[in-house]
Amino acid sequence: MSMVQESGCRPIQPNNARIEEHPCYSEGASHRYARMHLPVAPACNMQCRYCNRKFDCSNESRPGVVSGVLNPDQAVKRAWEARQRLPHLRVIGFAGPGDPLANRERVFATCKPLRSSFPDWHLCLSTNGLCLPESVNAILDHGIQHVTITLNALDPEVGAAIYSWIFWNKKRRRGVEAAHILLEQQLAGLSALIARGVLVKINSVLIPGVNDRQIPEINRLVSEAGVFSHNIMPLISAPEHGTYYGVMGIPGPNEAQLQQVRSQCGGAAKLMTHCRQCRADAVGLLEQDRQAELNRSPVEDSRVIPIHRPTRRDPVANPPSPVVLAVASQSGERVDTHFGHAAFFRIYRVTGAQIEHLGERFVPRYCQGDDQCEDKDHTLKAVLNLLNDCQGVICARIGFVPWQELLERGIEPVNSHADRPVLEALSHTARLLQDKHAIPTPKVAAAGMKGRG
């Protein structure tokens, strides 16, 4: 379906880039624009029976599953990293692994710097809706223009079968009472968001035998309310997931069941059928999750990582070009020194398998060992100037500020070889950098740019 048709007959007429550049709102965009979920929201204020918050498996791909929680600083680092490698990144999502609105401070603390650094990115958030009404102002204040609410039942009796409990007003509440409170909050939040022009998407998990009949009603209600799209997702349930439904042997729908329910949903809210049920730390285009690549870390205190795509190069057609690298190593044998503690860097030129030691470069020490050394920026600038001709800096550890400044200058900070032999770190890093520079612009990105131009 073309994007022109898609944005043609909406109840609200939001700014088109908001739809066309968001892979979850526009199927066209899902092939061209990348989104990244930042897993900064670990806490949750309720328990859905399809979720097991203990679960943490990096091979899983389902909502609420994530292999590492980031604090806001780490999340911002991850965003900077991704910006360097994914030119078609447009959307930052907050989806968990818990509920973003049960972690308001962490989520909004992440939004602030992202908004000022990347004003053309779209920020979006997915929530169970329990804390939505009181969060609407803050959501808008932080520039979040896309909100997804998970709505699985309109009948509190059915809701009681889906939610084990909610935490509400200082107490854990269960059963129909809990489902009733949740529904009121969800609906109040939904209309407040729509009234303020936010693009709202509804997710509903189809649980056969539990809420099949609720879903067409949800579709009707949310369509009337002016919701942009409705995503009906199959329950994912296996005993090893340890969820209530998994353990109790309640299976997800088959394709026919899913189609049948979808066919009963004819409301104006566009049915979204290209959802991949992203993990809360998903990265990249919907169809190609690069989270595993991103989770190998060069950044201190974060499991976050550069997306290095090894490419196969023809060594004859493309002879390796020399790479100049700086190494923070006191001993000269192992990568043993923190970037900020180095009194000198050892400079090497690596050409293919050949490693030449060019000498030492003495630098002013900008970090005096305490953790709060990030504001000594004049010294840092001097250090960076001395390293300007290098393509990479290998060190045992590195703080966020110098890491970011290096990237800004096109110098690759590498700290994945802490305590490894210097020679090994050099040849590995040189290969990595050569491969990186050999990456052609991805076709998808090129097409995307053309479409917008």
Place this chain on the structure above:
Amino acid sequence: MALIITAECIACWACEPICPNAAIRVKNEVFRIDKKSCTRCEGYGDLPQCVEICPVEGAIIDDEGTAMNPPGSLTGIPPREPLPA
């Protein structure tokens, strides 16, 4: 008096922001209740807030070792039969 977080804790962070006494301390993702600060929420709510929001059975115990959220109480999944002695 103070409650105790056990090794069952999954570091989900739910309890930390809602403790009225800032008694929950986190170091390297290990959650602990500070004995001196925890009042079991006396005078705040009827019930210890951390216990009310914790999603994991057995993650919070009292000083007698009794689970505040016993097996079966949160997930609805019936607890496994104890192994015969």
